[in-house]
Amino acid sequence: MGELTETxxxxxxxxxxRPVESVRLESVTKRFDTVIAVDSVGLxxxxxxxxxxxxxxxxxxxxxLRMIAGLEFPTEGSIRIHGExxxxxxxxxxxxxxxxxxxxxxxxxxxxxxxxxxxxxxxxAKAERTxxxxxxxxxxxxxxxxxxxxxxxxxxxxQRVALARALVNRPRVLLLDEPLGALxxxxxxxxxxxxxxxxQQVGLTFVYVTHDQEEALTMSDRIGVMNQGHLLQVGxxxxxxxxxxxxxxxxxxxxxxxxxxxxxSAEIVCLANGxxxxxxxxxxxxxxxxxxxxxxxxxxxxxxxxxxxMLALEGEVDRVTYMGNAVVYGVKxxxxxxxxxxxxxxxxxxxxxxxEVSVTWVPEAMSLVVA
Amino acid sequence: xxxxxxxxxxxxxRWLLAGHAWLVxxxxxxxxxxxxxxxxxxxxxxxxxxxxxxxxxxxxFENDNIQRSVWVSVRVAFFSTIISTVLGTMSALAxxxxxxxxxxVFDALLYMPLIIPDVTMAVMMLVFFVQxxxxxxxxxxxxxxxxxxxxxxxxxxxxxxxxxxxxxARLASSDPTLEEAAADLYASRWQCFRRVTLPQIMPGVLAxxxxxxxxxxxxxxxxxxxxxxxxxxxPVYVFGLIKRGLSPAINAVSVLMLVVSMALIFGSLLxxxxxxxxxxxx
Numbered sequence: 001m002g003e004l005t006e007t008x009x010x011x012x013x014x015x016x017x018r019p020v021e022s023v024r025l026e027s028v029t030k031r032f033d034t035v036i037a038v039d040s041v042g043l044x045x046x047x048x049x050x051x052x053x054x055x056x057x058x059x060x061x062x063x064x065l066r067m068i069a070g071l072e073f074p075t076e077g078s079i080r081i082h083g084e085x086x087x088x089x090x091x092x093x094x095x096x097x098x099x100x101x102x103x104x105x106x107x108x109x110x111x112x113x114x115x116x117x118x119x120x121x122x123x124x125a126k127a128e129r130t131x132x133x134x135x136x137x138x139x140x141x142x143x144x145x146x147x148x149x150x151x152x153x154x155x156x157x158x159q160r161v162a163l164a165r166a167l168v169n170r171p172r173v174l175l176l177d178e179p180l181g182a183l184x185x186x187x188x189x190x191x192x193x194x195x196x197x198x199x200q201q202v203g204l205t206f207v208y209v210t211h212d213q214e215e216a217l218t219m220s221d222r223i224g225v226m227n228q229g230h231l232l233q234v235g236x237x238x239x240x241x242x243x244x245x246x247x248x249x250x251x252x253x254x255x256x257x258x259x260x261x262x263x264x265s266a267e268i269v270c271l272a273n274g275x276x277x278x279x280x281x282x283x284x285x286x287x288x289x290x291x292x293x294x295x296x297x298x299x300x301x302x303x304x305x306x307x308x309x310m311l312a313l314e315g316e317v318d319r320v321t322y323m324g325n326a327v328v329y330g331v332k333x334x335x336x337x338x339x340x341x342x343x344x345x346x347x348x349x350x351x352x353x354x355x356e357v358s359v360t361w362v363p364e365a366m367s368l369v370v371a
Numbered sequence: 372x373x374x375x376x377x378x379x380x381x382x383x384x385r386w387l388l389a390g391h392a393w394l395v396x397x398x399x400x401x402x403x404x405x406x407x408x409x410x411x412x413x414x415x416x417x418x419x420x421x422x423x424x425x426x427x428x429x430x431x432f433e434n435d436n437i438q439r440s441v442w443v444s445v446r447v448a449f450f451s452t453i454i455s456t457v458l459g460t461m462s463a464l465a466x467x468x469x470x471x472x473x474x475x476v477f478d479a480l481l482y483m484p485l486i487i488p489d490v491t492m493a494v495m496m497l498v499f500f501v502q503x504x505x506x507x508x509x510x511x512x513x514x515x516x517x518x519x520x521x522x523x524x525x526x527x528x529x530x531x532x533x534x535x536x537x538x539x540a541r542l543a544s545s546d547p548t549l550e551e552a553a554a555d556l557y558a559s560r561w562q563c564f565r566r567v568t569l570p571q572i573m574p575g576v577l578a579x580x581x582x583x584x585x586x587x588x589x590x591x592x593x594x595x596x597x598x599x600x601x602x603x604x605x606p607v608y609v610f611g612l613i614k615r616g617l618s619p620a621i622n623a624v625s626v627l628m629l630v631v632s633m634a635l636i637f638g639s640l641l642x643x644x645x646x647x648x649x650x651x652x653x
Contacts, residue, residue, distance in 0.1 A: 071551050091554040104552035108570045117566070118556035169556070 022047045022173055022205040023068060028077035030063050037063040039229035050199050052208045052216040055226035061209045065175050070094045082172055097166035098175040103158045105150040111161050112146040118169040136168035156187045173205045192219055213253045225249050243367055250292040250369045257338045259291040272335050281368050290369050295341035297365035300329050300351055303358045310360040317355045331359050410622035417617040427623035440608035447604060448587040451526035456580040459534025467542040484529040493596035496525045517599035525597050526587045533586055534579035541575025581639045
């Protein structure tokens with residue numbers, strides 16, 4: 001990455017304490033005719049935070065982002081940016097910039113003209129403009145491409161132009177709507193680490209919308225998982241992955257096996273086959289829950305090697321998928337098939353289809369989610 | 372871009388198709404060639420050949436009535452094109468980019484001038500002007516007459532539709548997120564239109580304007596209804612000449628009109644090529 005840009009805002013100079021909170025949403029609801037796109041979402045994003053909104057398409061994450069940008073207005077609720085109520089303020093009067101999903105570069109303008117657009121609109125003097133444009137273009141490593149038209153650039157380069165065009169304005173909050181969605185896998189991974197490095201370098205608040213859970217996990221400080229207009233869970237990546245609160249979150253983030261269960265007492269849940277497992281749920285007896293078991297935390301072993309302190313389910317190997325760095329087994333345990341991932345390490349025993357085995361795990365590997 | 376048909380016609384079919392194509396061309400262009408040739412004929416009778424002469428062109432350039440009608444045509448075409456291009460583009464934007472009450476009705480109404488027969492439109496215009504002038508005159512004691520202004524207003528009225536439809540097609544194919552991006556980058560609505568939307572739809576606006584210009588220069592029916600004494604457009608004047616008996620001067624006028632319209636078409640093609648070259652890769 002190129003040289004450092006100045007941090008946005010001049011709050012330190014003025015000896016005013018920097019607000020900790022960058023973006024605040026209070027019971028924000030958006031209805032389109034009869035459809036509720038976003039349902040009473042409350043959220044607080046800190047200054048300099050990399051916050052991701054994660055969810056499947058149509059979950060309301062993009063609408064939420066567009067409401068922060070001012071491209072849509074909430075039907076109910078309030079949005080504050082650095083303490084200021086946005087209300088019906090149009091996008092051109094908000095201290096945010098957006099990187100659009102399809103980049104939305106102006107096709108009739110060169111790279112430099114695209115990047116300088118925002119500064120021109122804000123009547124920044126020509127000398128400063130030229131300097132800042134050059135700096136932003138250098139930051140995204142596109143020096144030498146200033147006079148090209150967007151159509152003459154690759155997807156990755158267009159993405160960088162879109163980024164430079166937003167960053168050059170030194171917004172207090174940068175909104176990114178699936179910015180890497182159109183890139184191929186390898187380029188996407190490269191851009192992920194570059195984006196993250198860039199965000200730390202310029203110290204901006206990033207609000208990042210994605211449907212790619214891996215992207216959200218690797219880049220974010222915190223993730224908000226959305227589904228059907230609801231914000232289901234907010235937390236750091238580890239927490240979202242390790243302690244999902246709902247079945248949807250457990251299933252959407254990473255791969256998992258969800259076993260239907262019923263709470264029997266404060267310490268015990270009962271599986272569909274009658275097996276009892278030690279798990280503290282804090283729920284009343286009779287409540288329906290799911291036990292979430294991540295494939296990589298399970299082991300497949302011959303039945304005779306199971307020791308009594310392990311939790312285990314007996315079953316039969318149903319399918320074996322060789323993936324290079326790992327082998328994934330589907331083990332049929334009566335009422336369902338459990339997926340188990342075995343890392344491909346030297347000396348590991350491979351099982352064949354039809355083998356009578358046990359799926360085992362330690363108690364800490366298990367999490368309970370609301371059904 | 373090249374489009375190739377996978378199955379090329381062979382044998383008899385090929386000759387038949389070629390023959391058909393030539394017949395179509397002949398049908399289109401022989402009358403024009405005849406017109407062109409006879410505009411130089413020395414005979415007083417239309418369609419009779421005598422020693423070539425430029426007499427009829429001289430007559431055209433010396434005839435005050437023709438001069439005057441050309442001038443009226445040019446002014447009507449010029450002003451109606453400019454005004455209807457602005458209004459038509461605004462209508463297209465309103466229909467394509469905004470949601471409002473009555474949008475569907477307005478949409479349907481916009482197509483009316485294209486659908487209803489010219490004669491109906493002409494009668495409507497005439498009745499409207501007469502009634503409106505009656506009312507205005509009786510209130511303000513003015514004396515409005517049919518003439519240049521009524522021709523201009525009528526031409527603007529039907530040209531808005533042509534422009535709006537052409538511009539709208541172009542708008543529909545341009546990406547609205549570009550406008551959102553401009554707004555996100557602090558552009559006001561006007562700056563957004565001026566810097567982003569207009570450059571995107573410029574080919575459509577120019578095409579619409581050219582269409583309006585052509586339709587305006589071409590119109591006989593509506594103009595002849597709403598025209599008044601002293602202001603006749605060229606097509607209406609030529610039409611009148613034919614009723615009074617043919618003169619070879621008509622051939623000459625027609626050839627001149629043909630040359631002008633061909634110049635316009637080539638000009639626009641050239642312009643489009645320049646624009647598309649500018650907007651393509653460096």
